[in-house]
Amino acid sequence: MLYYLIKRIGVAAITVVIAVSLLYGMIHAVPGDPLSIVLGPRATPEMKAALNERLGLDKPFVVQLGRFFINVIQGDLGTDVFSERPVSEIFFGQLPYTAGLVLLAIGWSGLLGIPLGCYSAVRRDTLIDKLTGVFSVGTITIPSFVVALYALLVFAVWLRWLPAIGAGKEGDLWDQFIHLILPSFAVGLGWVGYLARLVRASMLEVLGENHIRTARAFGLGERKIILTYALRIAVLPAVALLGVGIGNMLSGAVFAEIVFARPGVGKLIYDSVITRNYPVVMGSVIMTTIIFVFSTTVADLVSAWLDPRIRENL
Amino acid sequence: MTDTFEKPPEDISMLQTLINHLVRDRLALIGIVLVVIITGSAILAPLIIPHDPNKLNVRHRLKGPSSEHFLGTDQLGRDVFSRVIMGTRVALKVALISISVAGSIGLLLGMLAGFGVKWLDNSLIIFFDTIRSFPTIMFALTVVTLTGPSLNTVILVVIITSIPVYGRIVRTQTQAIVNNDFIMAEEAMGAGKIRIILVHILPNVIGPLLIIASMDIPVVVTIEAGLSFLGLGVRPPTASWGTILNDGYSFIRNTPWLVIAGGAPLILTTLGFTFLGEALRDVFDPKLRREV
Amino acid sequence: MVLCVKDLSVNFKTPRGLLKALRNINFDIDAQQIVGLVGESGCGKSTVINSILNLLAYNAIIEKGSIDLQGDNILEMSPQQIRATRGQRVSVIFQDPMTSLNPVLSIGRQMMDIQYRDKMSTTDKKNRIIRMLGRVGIADAENRLKSYPHHFSGGMRQRIAIAMAMMMKPALLIADEPTTALDATLQIQIIDLLKALQKEIQCSILFVSHDLGLVADFCDQVIVMYAGEIVESGTVRDIFHRASHPYTKRLLECDPARIKEKTRILPTIPGEIPDLVALGKDCIFVDRCPIKQNNCPLTLPPLEELAPGHFVKCHLSRVRRDG
16 A cells, blocks of 8 residues: 555656646747746836846756746745735635635535436436436536536526625625535536446446345345445545546636636636736646645545555555 | 346336437437537538628627527627627637647557557656646646737647547557557568558557547537637637627626527537537447546 | 246347247255256356346346245245345355455455344344354454455355355355356365255255266256256256256266366367247257257157156157157
């Protein structure tokens, strides 16, 4: 298990390193003076000199990269050009909003998607199964921002059941929750379909295996067989893909935060893109990537740990 | 392995089997119809639009559907229906260009990697995992920050993020073929590597690649629409479904029709190509379900 | 009478048509009797087992027949009743020990779960498990309850499976090729274990196998199946020394263990099993029968009692007996 752990974390670390290098290196890949690119059109000569000093842009690329990495590890993701606040401060200030959104989306999509997939597998080829199938394909394919816009239109503008913008009053958890309903619905809907399909396929495979036949042959109750004997195994791939789901939803969160005018990492990145504020964009995307790689790694490890065959085999 | 069900879910009569087929085929049918409509609109666009999509008519702005303007007008008085039809061209153009380029490069790299060029194989895997570690939108946003928004940037980003996906699939398929004994036999008989690639590998990997590529169309269309919606893709006044949605969002309280009009073709296109792609895959290569 | 199968006919709905997997299966199993069921792959042995357990696939149709277990017709039981029967009055040991246990649950857990109908305390149930595991030869059973199946070798997993099956003291144990996946030394050990346990628990056993040597050693009665029908049945002596049906005879000839001289060419029965979808009205063995040219009418023969307890389904056996 230890070896597996180290290997997995190692792979994750290397991926992050390469990704960060790529992000950093892009400023040189684009035509133009790196200083102007990073600082944007509003740069003053003083700012340029300061940045030059910080990043050491006259030194060889590898040295630059090294210095940048050292900075990142120490938590310094750069400085916002305009407000001169550290990017890390800005990013982590916005992160809780996005985190809440993504977690709620995953929560409800799991709560709906897994049972749906399980039910479809057990009641295979019935009307419910077929409807779920079409529903799954539909929700996976339809872009999340279209869902967000339509949801906004129907529930906030027409019906006025739910608020259209913002994150709700500070400190008022219920209000904040209300404001999370539509965005998390939009972000999570695609994942419901994906999970339903995945769990269905996984369940069908497990239900066909010999040990399920044994359980039935010993007269175990159907519910016990499905939940304890089958689903426990079938759900593992879904756990492993949870990390990917988080990455997926981070992208969806960008749109959801814009459509519903919520604060968060997505909105932050978007605003920075519009204003060509590259340090913020770069810092935020680096952090997002780290979070993404981290969550896929953790998801992999958790799903490996849940399967005793893998847990002990390594 | 027989499934064992204590209580059969429903009595599966012959009729039910037929209906199963029809439902499955019905989706394919819907897919075909939608794809034909969308592609037809794209090709025939200039001929079928009732109005000039860029023609301003500010006095008639934000009107709902009428006999003259089937989907109403936007905030500058332009005919939404015409803009939607023209948007078909943008969507399919982006899809076609990026998928063909990425597919070709991916095909080449994948075959070489699968065939045994070790360093290429390793690089491809590293490249693939790295690109996959960014959510695609994030990557696109980063690039756009540096280069400024344009449709070409979108196409470039899509190509870069698609190559590893195609490459990987081609690589896996190639490896599967290369491991067959008959390849060794061919080599023993003196066939050059190029010949092997062209005659044996290429025909067998192109099929799955085409199927995966066709299933990628909705994804690419979505990315373009998403970026255009954010204002980072197509440049005005060009009509893209994303920009229509953007306009619709800004004026959502004035009229719902812009949002509806922008979203509907997106939904139809993504569903249409997906249904078709799934049907193709089920018919030609059900194994592909496991690939991604 | 522990098991009484009468006129059992089972079909399967397939895309090609109706597959007649079992036709007019008739056999009995008495108390404490060990009955062997032999036949090549695809002859319907698994379908018979699945029928007795009522675990047929969802495209199966039971056309007719009854399966009486201690007087109760399994085919007419409600789902609750059938669940009460499985693992209590009838239990199974399956062929592949590597896949027949749940991989993510400990063996203690699995053996505890099958006792859910018993109103004993948890401690009592646990002790029962430990006793049974010890009885089948799992050393240090108490400490191994938390172990998972993959901690055990194939032979040990099969022992665990036997422990599970025998723990509930069933009236009928079905052993579906329990030794096929094991190597020769293990086979003997498993058979000896089964023999000993059968005497202790006094159950009947339905022993499905294509290993004729094991069947001869272990069983009292033998049933020979071919392509969904019973072609011959009787005592071990009847079948192995007085085999009458041409298929049975060929089976015995082809058994590698019986071949006296060294040879490179193992005898086989030429031909293939018939298509069970497009079934004709002839004798089921007509395509491959080596003796049909002796004026056999080729029609479906009736099941005849050649000698007390020895049944055969062949026109020419009658002739031979009479003539």
